[in-house]
Amino acid sequence: MRQFASRYESVRSVAVKRLLGRVGFATVVLLAAAQTADAHIVASRLGDFYAGALHPLTDLQDGVLWTALGLLAGSLGATHGRWLVLVLPPGLLLGLSVGLSVGSTWIAPLASAAMMVVLGLLVALGLRINVAALCVIALVLAFMRGVVNAGGAGAATDRVLFGAGLAMCGYAFIALITALTIAFRRLDAQPSGTWRDIAIRACGSWITAIGLIAGGFALAS
Amino acid sequence: MVRRLALAALLLLATAVVAPQIRAHEASLGVLEFREVRPGAFIGRWTMEPAIGASRVDLHVPGHCFLRMPQLICGDKGLVGPITITNLGVNMSAVLLKIIPMTGASRSYTITTASPVVSVLAAGTPTLQSWIELAGTYVNYGIDHILLGADHLLFVLGLIWIVRSGWRLAKTITAFTLGHSISLAAAAFGLIGIPERPLNACIALSIVFVAVEIVKQRRGEVGLTARYPWAVAGAFGLVHGIGFASALAGLGLERRLLPGALLFFNVGVEIGQLAFVLLILALMWAHRRLNAVLPRWGDLLPAYAIGSIAMFWFIGRLVRVLGVT
């Protein structure tokens, strides 16, 4: 029995190490992308596809919101989470096309702050919402972000390429964050209610806090 | 069979809409040449005008120089110091500057938004500073080239799709890298020369080949790529490398800097390729974890998509080879 326990421990520690490696790798990739993602440099250097792909990473709005959505989807499990891969990119494209035709300034910063608070609270409270609700939230969020990101496309930008880049970025981001969250929770190996769930819920509360501060700023200015 | 044909036709139609948007190699480049006519005095000429027009380029020369196109007067100090273009942007991504002195070899500099200021060096042995500049310029250029080269990326994607992961994938990607490094070097030093248009058609055909191999593999046949992925990757790597070389040749390099530029360009290409491979692998892992895989009827969809896009390119490039347009 004891031997079994120690073996289990060692397997677990290897898995934890591997997971930490993955999380670290993903973080480094995202940070590196964010560091180099100066919208103007990218726009002129690598063409409109990359302008669209890296525009969401130039400020933290999309990063924080999509991370929150990925955490929510991941904490609900793979059967819920995988729908986002299908829902988010079309939502972004829809928002982008609306934003390109009617302008992108009508989405107030307060709205994205409120979205952060809502998503963060859902994660922090550990509420189990159903697939339809998750998809509706994702669609609303994607639409909002699509509209806002339309501001990154100039008059000379190729809109098809810009949209393809944006959708690609949203897809890759949400797939990676959701999968990382699911891998982190390890539902298959442990009963729920472990420190891993608490860590994810703590992340949710951090996002809510960020949303509150951002909302305060939006109200103050 | 009818359904499969319909699927292929649909994809072809879709790619016909999308593919013209993906311009694999074109960049809005300008080439400006300064030829020294007497000591310290140059005549400037645009050998390739940028899309926005030569008159609208906001060129700044070192303080002791005086520029009024086409004349550039620098006096006794000569053309030494920083040169910059302030209005690089979407329409003009890079400008290549060629300086042809009265004595000695000509020199080339690339001004991009990533490195908008180039320091023109006095003629003579290259210093550490000039090596760093060279490295910065050409690593960036290599990264740009591979990330913008949708055809190269599509080929790598096809390889990953066949080999999937693990040690075999590492060997395959290494073989591709080796192949294109060898032919890039050979072509850059002028050992081999292949006209660009047929070459581009060949590159497109290589992707079609890989797509066909994926379809074969899914049907349970063991194709050439599945058996010897490294051999296929290496062989086609040779073809793609010549393609890289033609992009490098467009920059007009000084002979003594060629080995360095070649090295840094290749390093840039490898950085971009590695980033792409890691991203694809990460996404494949994410899809397995999410259990979000294509349904059985869509299993061949990616292969048909890759193949259709590549075939579209091939036909387009073949038309150009035959000189129809």
Add this chain to the structure above:
Amino acid sequence: MTQNVRVTTPHAPATRRPRLPRSALLPGLLAMAETAFAHEQQGVPAGLASGFLHPLTGLDHLAAMVAVGLWGAQLGAPAIWILPITFPLVMAVGGVLGVLGIGLPIPEIVIALSALVLGGAVAARLRLPFAIAAVVVGVFAIFHGHAHGAELPKSADPLAYGVGFVVATGLLHLCGISIGTLSRSPAGGRLIQGLGASIAVLGCYFLMRSFGGPS
């Protein structure tokens, strides 16, 4: 290097609160701040760095955050896991009040008191009922958040500042909680009580200063 660190908090009146000496900061943080400022970056990196460093450079804030983590670990479940989830929220509410310019009474004294009370609770291994402990910590959280909110810079990217700020505060809690897990062993428990006592002494010093005016 000193200059670089000061750049992070240009908005903070120099005499308002004692700042942690540079030598006491983690070298890694400095490296981060330095890379962020070496290129005179604006916007997101600057906002992230200044937000991240802000909670770490105020010694009173730092001490109180660590004390919260220590106390939570001493109290055990459920405090140890409710704490990291709710504390950032309550603090952000205080931060919003600060940003909006809604004043709180005697903020200086309450913040100084927080280090004294929380440090004292850790030193005494005070076992309050969970609800009362939560209210005590919550009140202090609002005041700490308020102080930071009132000081938020106008120049840097606000969202990046918020992200850096919340992450740094959360990490401070984690530090406190992981040090606090030492309290399972008797010697470790003694050590933590000592730590709590020194935080309380620091709190005394801050309290005296806030009564005696800026020195």
